[in-house]
Amino acid sequence: MVPDQVLTTSVPVHGDDDPLMTPGEVARLLRVDPVTLGRWARSGAIASVALPGGHRRYRRSVVAAILATAGTDPR
Known part of the structure; x- marks a missing residue:
């Protein structure tokens, strides 16, 4: 689980080479419930x-930075 810290990181400008991840994918990697991720x-x-329909997506680089900060391998 991610430590009780703010999960924001400074991330470089994103291009098309930084894929978006679904809440389910990110929640599994961070080992939290998707509801917690949305919160x-x-x-x-x-x-x-x-997204226009109100859904959220997360940039892979942001998730990787969080995992690196938490000391978890982002496989």
């Missing part, structure tokens, strides 16, 4: 991309 996104603790 973090709404509070600004983790950066997300809002």
Whole structure:
């Protein structure tokens, strides 16, 4: 699980080479419930991309940075 810290990181400008991940994929990697992930996104603790339909996606580089900070291998 991610430590009790703010999950924001400074991430370089994103291009098309930084794929988006679904909440389910990110939640599995961070070992949290998708509802918790959504709560973090709404509070600004983790950066997300809002799609026109209201769904959220997360940039792979942001998730990798969080995992690196938490000391977890992002496989």
